[in-house]
Amino acid sequence: MLNIVLFGPPGAGKGTQSERLQEKYGLVHISTGDVFRALDPDSDLAKLAKSYADKGNLVPDEITIKILESEVSKFPNAKGVIYDGFPRTTAQAEALDAFLAAKGTSVTSMLSLVVPEDELKSRLIARAEVSGRKDDADPAIIQNRIETYNNSTAPVAGFYQEQDKLSEIDGVGSIEDITNRLFSAIDSL
Numbered sequence: 141m142l143n144i145v146l147f148g149p150p151g152a153g154k155g156t157q158s159e160r161l162q163e164k165y166g167l168v169h170i171s172t173g174d175v176f177r178a179l180d181p182d183s184d185l186a187k188l189a190k191s192y193a194d195k196g197n198l199v200p201d202e203i204t205i206k207i208l209e210s211e212v213s214k215f216p217n218a219k220g221v222i223y224d225g226f227p228r229t230t231a232q233a234e235a236l237d238a239f240l241a242a243k244g245t246s247v248t249s250m251l252s253l254v255v256p257e258d259e260l261k262s263r264l265i266a267r268a269e270v271s272g273r274k275d276d277a278d279p280a281i282i283q284n285r286i287e288t289y290n291n292s293t294a295p296v297a298g299f300y301q302e303q304d305k306l307s308e309i310d311g312v313g314s315i316e317d318i319t320n321r322l323f324s325a326i327d328s329l
């Protein structure tokens with residue numbers, strides 16, 4: 141099984157690139173952010189997730205891990221999965237390792253999109269126009285998301301580096317160029 145963690149700060153292009161990887165390699169694309177946004181808005185779980193997401197904070201690990209595991213379990217015959225926006229904490233990375241090990245598989249590689257902070261901010265502000273997402277529209281919330289990434293999420297790259305599974309990919313340039321860099325990284329796995 142090809143299990144790719146597509147990593148990077150908010151606005152790095154994980155969603156856009158995941159769609160292209162999904163198409164080329166026939167993988168299942170799982171974005172925990174998309175899963176949270178697709179929950180029945182009247183459910184307690186959706187309200188709880190939204191109370192964190194709208195402020196740019198992480199949804200607690202216990203909830204997020206359960207959601208991820210139930211999503212993966214929907215695709216028992218997947219030839220591979222792109223994990224987009226998960227894991228975002230070391231505890232989530234440990235949980236994913238244990239979950240995949242129980243299925244007799246493991247994370248193949250983490251591809252980490254590297255984009256400077258100024259560019260992330262302008263991409264998110266531009267995305268707000270089309271995404272309608274509250275957390276894209278407010279500069280203070282964007283700042284909080286980037287700080288949360290730096291404090292809680294960036295260390296996850298070290299977790300995979302220790303396992304020799306980390307590749308950094310330049311996330312600046314045309315969408316096409318970045319896709320081609322990701323394709324080359326996957327093709328050389």
Ligand code: AMP
Binds near residue numbers: 192227
């Ligand atoms: P995203 O669509 O990846 O930008 O995620 C939007 C929001 O959903 C985040 O700011 C978090 O509040 C929540 N979220 C998504 N994935 C996770 C995760 N792996 N851990 C915790 N919270 C998450």
